[in-house]
Amino acid sequence: MSGAQVVAGGGDFRPRVEKLLTDILGLMGFPARLDLQDATDGSLSVALHFESGTPPSVEPGKRSQVLDSLQFLLNKMLHRPGVERRWVMLGAGAHPEPRPRRDAAAQQQAAAAAPVTSVAQAAAATPAQPPARAAAPAPAAQPQQRNARGGQPAQQAAKPAQAQAPAKSAEADERTLQVEEDPAFREAVRKLAEKSASLGRFYAFAAMKTEDRARVLKAVEGVGGVKVAAEGEGRNRRVVFTPAKPAPMPKRSLLPDDDEDDVDA
Incomplete structure (x- = not known):
């Protein structure tokens, strides 16, 4: 075999799309008439005209999670290794609007037009910062002062009363x-x-x-x-x-029936 890729938009692409969509919709229980046409962005647009009512959460002319999931599944089945990809878009009752896509050339032009700032320019634009002051030495630790009666330190005695309250009340009886x-x-x-x-x-x-x-x-x-x-x-x-008198479990089964009378004494 040659190393050339098979073009996804070849003569058998549309029949494959129709066959897969017809089978999937039939298994879902929502058969539909398919209207296929080439979109302006190069994808294949498919309008689904449901014959016996639309699936749940699907409204004509609007996107939905059901159609997005079906579209994702269909493209996964179509895009096999060695085949050039061509996206398939699905719409309920009408053709979907093509999604805007930026090609690689436009992205390269936008990146080239962006201004480039050198390291020297960035350094010149940044205002000079004054030198940081040396940190002041930490004050020496003061000895704890006792209260007038020589008991616990005054700082501990000044703790609020709610700190000594229990953290959680007991369960009600x-x-x-x-x-x-x-x-x-x-x-x-x-x-x-x-x-x-x-x-x-x-x-x-x-x-x-x-x-x-x-x-x-x-x-x-x-x-x-x-x-x-x-x-x-x-x-x-x-x-x-x-x-009051627990009985051991029967030896013949780890999960015995509670109504058994042959419990070991």
Whole structure:
């Protein structure tokens, strides 16, 4: 084979574009009639006239993320190694406006026309700076003065009272909250507590509101063989069911069914 590149705008370019676009739009479920024409900037412009309505977020005559993604995919499939690139532009219901592009010659002319400043000119344009003054010596450290009673230093005694306040208040106790009772919720929680006590399994409720944690703690009152308490802080706070007699997990499975009765004693 010779080292010459295959021209993308050859005789088979338009049929390839039509075939790929027709297949892609058919797989998307939005078949369209294609109108191809050569654009002024050298690209191939394609107007998509959808036959059964436009895809979501696509409006005729306007750009959209759907068409931009389809255009990017199409050009990636067309521009293979060894083939001269020719860009394909897509538009919904009409031909897209060509994007302005600056060619290499215009960029070179703009760079040549830019003024060049030499190092000497830059130094002459920069005003001379006065010499920096020597830094003043740091004052000698003064000994800390004691207060009149000979106690802690006066500077420490003058600290504001709020600095000694606790940084974060403790979590509120859900048992003290007054919440409305939900009979169905209460029955389900009591059954889980009884299950934890009978099977010796640990359970926990996470990502619950403070009011729901309060309902859980009030619902398990009177259930024996299990201890239920709220643990953790902030988003990690949860309600934990701890059986009085924990039972080991069955040896035959790491994730047994909770309803199994063959738990090892």
